[in-house]
Amino acid sequence: MIVELSSLKAHRERSCTRPVWLVAHSNVAVKNIAEKLSNVEFFAFRLLVSKEFEDWHEDLYERVQANIIRSDTFPETALEAERKLGDANVVLCTLSMLSNHRMRVFSRIRRMETVIVDEASQIEIGDYVPLLHDFGSALAKLVFIGDDKQYRMPHVIGRFISEHVYKGRLRTVHNVNDPLACRFIDVYKGQEKRSGLSWEAGDPNEEEANAVVRIAQRYHKEGKSYRVISPYDAFRSQAEQKLKDACLPWEDVCFNVDSFQGNEADHIVVCLVRTEKVGFARDLRRSNVMLSRCKRSMVICTSRRFTNGVGKDTLAGKLVEGLGKKAWVDWTDFLNGRW
Known part of the structure; x- marks a missing residue:
């Protein structure tokens, strides 16, 4: 995000009249950028959002609600579009939004001459076709920003990521050298449970989601900054509800992996959820993002049966x-606070 702001500032210093289009692959990634922009005084921006996504995730947009233009309110005329954009010199949307013919009225009055693509390394080549095909003649500058191979971690995690993702080429000067900066909680009775097109923790006793509450209680008591991330949005909702029921801070605490791209926290709790099939974990790039968010420590909730079985060849x-065995915490020990 620092790189994106630097690019925007440099562009503004060179030209106060030409707008910038800032796009990313996911709605949440675009929303995260918008929230950062809301803290920078000299940027006026508008965020183009699909009606369907905003309806489903309305709570995500509380901080930038005044800057949103929903797809069901996209205007027909340039005059109406000018009124909706106001003094905006930055327009944000997803890459897929560029395929919506109704947004073209905005690009006519805020020409798509400068486009910054965030998290570009996460985007398939074919997804750039609408941008290049429909707006290529107007483009003067196209900036790609992103690196799926983040590197902010304690030594014990950083060495592993370097070996398995960077082919051993990276070194770190991180000041956390604790061999137990990464622990595994063995939720050995946990079971995966389908929820629509996603997955959450199932019976018995939803152990993985309950483990999140216990870890959060400890971190909250110790005043630690932490986030909970999982590959599955259904589990994110489940964990969020559990935190709320336990009267613990829950807003901006639980995320799915894709929505946490580009972010980090001192302490990360990762929940793999799956127990029978590999699922998300077969994706090396996204698994790397999942396991590289922590600055001080990481706790991974899973089961030995999964990681020693079908999940053995995944990055996790x-x-x-x-x-090795020393990193595991037995569920009974965990319940008794011995971890």
């Missing part, structure tokens, strides 16, 4: 193998 499974 290899991390388990690399750290």
